[in-house]
Amino acid sequence: NAGVMQNPRHLVRRRGQEARLRCSPMKGHSHVYWYRQLPEEGLKFMVYLQKENIIDESGMPKERFSAEFPKEGPSILRIQQVVRGDSAAYFCASSPPASGSVEQYFGPGTRLTVT
Amino acid sequence: GENVEQHPSTLSVQEGDSAVIKCTYSDSASNYFPWYKQELGKRPQLIIDIRSNVGEKKDQRIAVTLNKTAKHFSLHITETQPEDSAVYFCAASRAGYSTLTFGKGTMLLVSP
Numbered sequence: 001n002a003g004v005m006q007n008p009r010h011l012v013r014r015r016g017q018e019a020r021l022r023c024s025p026m027k028g029h030s031h032v033y034w035y036r037q038l039p040e041e042g043l044k045f046m047v048y049l050q051k052e053n054i055i056d057e058s059g060m061p062k063e064r065f066s067a068e069f070p071k072e073g074p075s076i077l078r079i080q081q082v083v084r085g086d087s088a089a090y091f092c093a094s095s096p097p098a099s100g101s102v103e104q105y106f107g108p109g110t111r112l113t114v115t
Numbered sequence: 116g117e118n119v120e121q122h123p124s125t126l127s128v129q130e131g132d133s134a135v136i137k138c139t140y141s142d143s144a145s146n147y148f149p150w151y152k153q154e155l156g157k158r159p160q161l162i163i164d165i166r167s168n169v170g171e172k173k174d175q176r177i178a179v180t181l182n183k184t185a186k187h188f189s190l191h192i193t194e195t196q197p198e199d200s201a202v203y204f205c206a207a208s209r210a211g212y213s214t215l216t217f218g219k220g221t222m223l224l225v226s227p
Contacts, residue, residue, distance in 0.1 A: 004158075031213060042121075042204055042217040043159065056214055091158065095213060103149065104215060106158040 002027065004094050004107035005074075012113045013082045021077040021110045025094030032075040033104060034060075034067060037089045049075055050097075082114045117142040119207050121218025129226055134195050136221045138205035139187040147208040148181060148188045149215070154201045163190070195225045
């Protein structure tokens with residue numbers, strides 16, 4: 001039973017380029033969460049999605065960042081015109097369909113480096 | 116919104132000792148409190164969680180306690196081993212919400 005999958009594991013982008021991060025949830029999970037982790041810091045919530053719906057994007061910067069979770073395929077976190085401050089590890093987590101607080105299982109992360 | 120404070124930021128113990136990590140939360144509506152272990156360069160792994168309808172939960176060498184009145188919860192690791200060395204994160208989630216608010220982490224170092 002495959003866990004949460006993320007790709008790429010490492011991504012290098014020059015300032016001004018676009019970064020696309022992909023997340024495939026665990027089988028049977030329909031909820032996806034994206035978190036950002038800066039070096040030696042905790043995980044900061046960015047966005048919570050269900051299939052074809054953004055449920056909560058309160059943690060996502062208003063500009064340059066967007067997320068989607070289409071009916072078919074992985075969830076995508078997109079960062080346009082990347083800047084050095086976007087360098088971080090981006091983790092997605094998934095949980096099964098349920099109301100309220102449920103266990104979240106994390107993927108291996110994508111480490112984005114902006115040069 | 117929710118705010119989670121975690122202490123200490125680093126903790127060094129000798130193998131076989133116990134380790135305790137403490138977290139406080141601000142939102143009295145929070146009802147779910149997971150703990151994650153993250154080894155260097157790896158994904159956070161859920162190791163134990165507790166819901167607000169219980170005060171304590173134990174799984175082998177790890178246990179979590181929750182004090183709703185004081186709004187704090189703690190992770191206890193007994194008989195520590197070098198492989199317990201990692202960063203541990205606490206988190207909290209409000210009732211009816213799924214998103215987690217994390218503490219800043221505790222780096223635990225267990226020396227042989």
